[in-house]
Amino acid sequence: MKFAALLSIVFAQILVSPALANDSRFLASLSKLDPVTRLEQLCDLQAMKRINKDRNPYHPDRAKADVISHPRHNKNVISGNGGAFRSGGRWYQFSFTCKGAPDRMSVESFSYKIGKEIPKSKWAEYGLWQ
Template sequence: MKITTVVLIAALFPVAPCLAMDARFAASLKKLDPQTRLEQVCDLEAMSRIDRDANPYHPDRAKTDVLSHPQHAGDTVTGKGGAFRSKGRWYSFSFACKGSPDHMTVLSFSYRIGELIPESKWAALGLWR
């Protein structure tokens, strides 16, 4: 299911400036199980926050489950194994994301950017150019 949901974001949001949720994306989210749905809205929020915060990164992709699986507790998901792609390079990040009860909206989000992920590790981690 993870591969399908990543493709979902890639298909509906091919470029970072298009980060607002549209009706097609919302309808697709509603078809997902609640945990996957929360991870997807948190992926989108990660791209949005990292893009607009004061740093040199402008993500076009983000995944919360690259280096390790995130932990779910009710409407909150946390993880130390996320990754985002900016200017053709992947970077690790940790995060905490609290969603609405229906997991359609992010209520709070915090993150910390980690290290550059070497290209030699991309294939093993399911990352791409």
């Protein structure tokens, strides 16, 4: 339980400090996760970073690859159509393909497409929150 809380804090700090991605504590935390979970976490983080950086009106503070449907895993590639991110208190669908390094400790490539806003009436069904 303490490890999960620590990992959540570390991921939150990455949004504030991209340099933390090279921090030895962060890398040590990642290495304790199983490879599938590790890559999912990195892809969620990459989704937030890319959507925030790219030219669009969104500034995500949360992203999850498995909200509407589970992503497909093929070795070190995850792809799916059921991701969601939160921006400005609203949730939006996104589809993506995320390729991790062979050790799944970093993302080599990431592409995405933003979909429609998820109606508030569906949030509870998908496990989303304000």
